Amino acid sequence: MKAKPKTVAGLPADKALALGERMYREGILPSGEPMQSVVSGDVPVAGTAFTCVSCHVRSGLGTFEGGVVTLPTNGTKLGRTRYRKYPNLSPEERKSLRVQTPAARPPYTDASLAHVLRTGLDPGGRELNPVMPRYDLKDPDMAILVHYLWSLSAQLSPGVDTTTLRVATVITDEVSAEDQEAMLVPMNNFVARHNAHASVFGTRMYMSIGGQEMRGAYRKLALSVWRLKGPSDTWASQLGAHLAKEPVFALLGGISYGDWKPIHTFCESRRLPCLFPITDFPVISDTDWYTQYFSKGYFQEGQAAARYLRGLEDPAPASRVLQIIQDGPEGRDLSAGFRETWQELGAGAVKEIRLGQGETVSLASLRTMLQQEKPTAVLLWTAAGTFDALDGLADEVDRPGVVIMSSRQLGTKLYALPEKARAFTWITYPYRDPKDEPAVSRYANSLLAGLSRHKPETRISTRTYALLQLFQAGLIEMDRNVYRDNLLDRLGMQRDHILPDFLRLSFGPGQRYASKGCYLMQLSPGPEPKLVRKSEWVVH
Numbered sequence: 001m002k003a004k005p006k007t008v009a010g011l012p013a014d015k016a017l018a019l020g021e022r023m024y025r026e027g028i029l030p031s032g033e034p035m036q037s038v039v040s041g042d043v044p045v046a047g048t049a050f051t052c053v054s055c056h057v058r059s060g061l062g063t064f065e066g067g068v069v070t071l072p073t074n075g076t077k078l079g080r081t082r083y084r085k086y087p088n089l090s091p092e093e094r095k096s097l098r099v100q101t102p103a104a105r106p107p108y109t110d111a112s113l114a115h116v117l118r119t120g121l122d123p124g125g126r127e128l129n130p131v132m133p134r135y136d137l138k139d140p141d142m143a144i145l146v147h148y149l150w151s152l153s154a155q156l157s158p159g160v161d162t163t164t165l166r167v168a169t170v171i172t173d174e175v176s177a178e179d180q181e182a183m184l185v186p187m188n189n190f191v192a193r194h195n196a197h198a199s200v201f202g203t204r205m206y207m208s209i210g211g212q213e214m215r216g217a218y219r220k221l222a223l224s225v226w227r228l229k230g231p232s233d234t235w236a237s238q239l240g241a242h243l244a245k246e247p248v249f250a251l252l253g254g255i256s257y258g259d260w261k262p263i264h265t266f267c268e269s270r271r272l273p274c275l276f277p278i279t280d281f282p283v284i285s286d287t288d289w290y291t292q293y294f295s296k297g298y299f300q301e302g303q304a305a306a307r308y309l310r311g312l313e314d315p316a317p318a319s320r321v322l323q324i325i326q327d328g329p330e331g332r333d334l335s336a337g338f339r340e341t342w343q344e345l346g347a348g349a350v351k352e353i354r355l356g357q358g359e360t361v362s363l364a365s366l367r368t369m370l371q372q373e374k375p376t377a378v379l380l381w382t383a384a385g386t387f388d389a390l391d392g393l394a395d396e397v398d399r400p401g402v403v404i405m406s407s408r409q410l411g412t413k414l415y416a417l418p419e420k421a422r423a424f425t426w427i428t429y430p431y432r433d434p435k436d437e438p439a440v441s442r443y444a445n446s447l448l449a450g451l452s453r454h455k456p457e458t459r460i461s462t463r464t465y466a467l468l469q470l471f472q473a474g475l476i477e478m479d480r481n482v483y484r485d486n487l488l489d490r491l492g493m494q495r496d497h498i499l500p501d502f503l504r505l506s507f508g509p510g511q512r513y514a515s516k517g518c519y520l521m522q523l524s525p526g527p528e529p530k531l532v533r534k535s536e537w538v539v540h
């Protein structure tokens, strides 16, 4: 690794680093102007349209897409000789190869790095593929960018050494012992299985060069459980104390019944990945990087309701919409998801009635609300306490044509929806069709050995299984390049996965909500009602 300078282009090194990061990620020069680049020989393009990060990704480790290899541009790789074959071997391992392959280029220096960025000629004399733009930067700007590249993914992240990768999972103190177990048992089983794998490395399979390269990427896992106590505004300092005592590479899963925001914010500020926490209340953001969620939770159900209602061929039900919102975070996120999407779709204002704390809905109070607002559709974001009122409403001639409720807010009471109300009540359901679930969830059971009581309806162990599968895929694809941003980059390049609970989990660079779907369902008539699909998985 290169020695760190104290100043770069007359600026303190850390200031230069921040400016270099902005050049790399946003294509903005230290002056604030957009960077200029030249693509395919002559056409100048604003660097903001083709930022380094859009091709080389956040960690700098590059990609392989559409037949084009975008080479790594991080400190470690730039400072080493590049080889086409077995690029991840260390120099010592390479020496022991029986057949030596020629180098693709020697290590870069400050000067040759500036040269390749300006001209496309690497220090081996090769001209780079014209896909890689040329950047004619002034000397001080070039020095700042080059300084950033040297620092980019140059050292293994905290929580990793040559033998062990340490992760933690966060549990808040209101979570029941049963729910904790539903997450911890599969996690511990996974870690044990992963760590037992080390014993096969002495076998023939790993004697080949490829096997050796793979073995060099393998690390045992160590899992810590971080328990947060007391009010959520003290969590950040508790997390800080845990992290100081026991640096970890990433947070895996985690579980809380409340808002995930304090943990999300902590991870963002410490640049600490947090993979797929078990939460119903994720932070909804287009720009945050470090926390990867399964879905937008209740918010996403509200969104699906809005899209479905708005997309109906018959516009009548959507003409006057009323949200009745039970006090609490579920109602808050369901109604926000509906409201924001409804406005985005240009469908106008939504009337809203917020129930007070502990206020329930009787047939009489529901009637009053409906007489005032005369809605054609009601979003009834309440728990099952309103079922009696809904039953009474069924016989009224001027009732709204459609009522929408959330399957998750109703929980296991969902199936007690009164028979008479089933025909006009639609249900948002963010999981795969129940009849398809058992076949897919079967694999998840392989991690449940030792669990005292299995309650599949909480979906905690199935989601834990899914996150472990995805984490494992990320580990494999990081190879030896064990940097936090690389883990998130590799997750962003995953193909669609078939895992329990969600019909599809899909990924893309910077995308942070893997499930984009939700069904609208209805309950069938009769004593044993079943969910019947009214919509496709993704409601457009």
Ligand code: HEC
Binding pocket: 024, 050, 051, 052, 053, 054, 055, 056, 068, 069, 070, 071, 072, 073, 078, 082, 105, 116, 117, 122, 127, 128, 129, 130, 131, 132, 133, 135, 145, 149
């Ligand atoms: C449109 C996609 C794209 C953009 C934008 C881009 N690159 Fe590249 N870059 C590539 C590709 C593809 C290669 C590999 C070319 C080859 O192997 O011939 C590459 C190669 C490189 C190399 C040579 C690596 C080596 O080992 O020799 C460096 C250094 C580099 N890029 C840095 C940058 C920087 C810094 C930026 C932003 C200022 C940037 N790139 C923007 C696609 C891109």
